[in-house]
Amino acid sequence: MxxxxxxxxxxxxxxxxxxxxxxxxxxxxxxxxxxxxxxxxxxxxxxxxxxxxxxxxxxxxxxxxxxxxxxxxxxxxxxxxxxxxxxxxxxxxLSPVNHGREMRQEFLAKLYFALKISKEKALMLTRNQKQECFNWLSNHEEKMQGVDSYFGELMGDYRTIQMQGMLEWLKIVEDKIR
Incomplete structure (x- = not known):
């Protein structure tokens, strides 16, 4: 073992x-x-x-x-x-996922069940996840201020757009739940 x-x-x-x-x-x-x-x-x-x-x-x-x-x-x-x-x-x-990589499966599973429980719980989960994504984006932007390589900038742009996409999608989810 x-x-x-x-x-x-x-x-x-x-x-x-x-x-x-x-x-x-x-x-x-x-x-x-x-x-x-x-x-x-x-x-x-x-x-x-x-x-x-x-x-x-x-x-x-x-x-x-x-x-x-x-x-x-x-x-x-x-x-x-x-x-x-x-x-x-x-x-x-009802707790948000802690990493962007967990959005594809774990967050969707949480949303699946939160919607079965109630619209209010699904909205709560979505709002909590939006806040978590805002925190990720804010921390990421701070880290990117010290990047001085071309590749580092490209990676930073990728992550920024990825997080912005998550936030945009969460807004759509929130609007559809209401």
Missing amino acids: SPRKKVDNSLHISILGFFIEKPNYGYDLYRSLMQNSSFNLIWHLKQSQFYAILDHFYQDGYLEIQLQDGGNYPDRKEYRLTTAGEEKFHNWV
């Missing part, structure tokens, strides 16, 4: 959101995610990866398992969200 401390992948926490409304069987939820859910546009999970995440959450106490008699078939595992799992999910879903 690795001596390194296990670190939660923040995107994995999004899976807990599918247990908020009701318990689910792993296979049924996986099939639904891959066939009928717009969540699949954010993150395409392999089945083995999905079950590993469920097992991880069970081991950490975020999900509990209730075995259902399968009759002539193997017993089925019904996963239920624990209080700790619900708390973990709610703390995650």
